[in-house]
Amino acid sequence: MIEINKLEIIMKENIKKFRKLKNWSTGNLSDESGINEGQIKRYEAGSSKPSLDLLLKLCTALDVTPNEILGLGTRNKDQDLDILMLAIDKFTDDEKEVTKEVLRALILKHSASKYSK
Numbered sequence: 001m002i003e004i005n006k007l008e009i010i011m012k013e014n015i016k017k018f019r020k021l022k023n024w025s026t027g028n029l030s031d032e033s034g035i036n037e038g039q040i041k042r043y044e045a046g047s048s049k050p051s052l053d054l055l056l057k058l059c060t061a062l063d064v065t066p067n068e069i070l071g072l073g074t075r076n077k078d079q080d081l082d083i084l085m086l087a088i089d090k091f092t093d094d095e096k097e098v099t100k101e102v103l104r105a106l107i108l109k110h111s112a113s114k115y116s117k
Helices: 005-022 026-033 037-045 053-064 077-088 093-115
Strands: none
Touching: 026 037, 026 053, 026 093, 037 053, 037 093, 053 077, 053 093, 077 093
């Protein structure tokens, strides 16, 4: 079992690492996650820890899973879809409708390709 202190150290390092991989400042991450920039700086310094709901906002903005932020492994295909769904949840109603139409078209195309072979 992993100690909580180790998880906290890994988490603060990974928040910063994944932010830098996107070439984002803490301000950019603040804009994308809706979390105050000062709070993000405290997370990265290890002087504060995000609540579960704020951790999920960070993960969505950074396009990573909670396991990746906590250093517990990489994501699987289902987790990729979960992250996308969290991101889509922030869309406007119009953007959600467009997303549904695109997905329906992809599903139809996939179904048709099975029968044309």
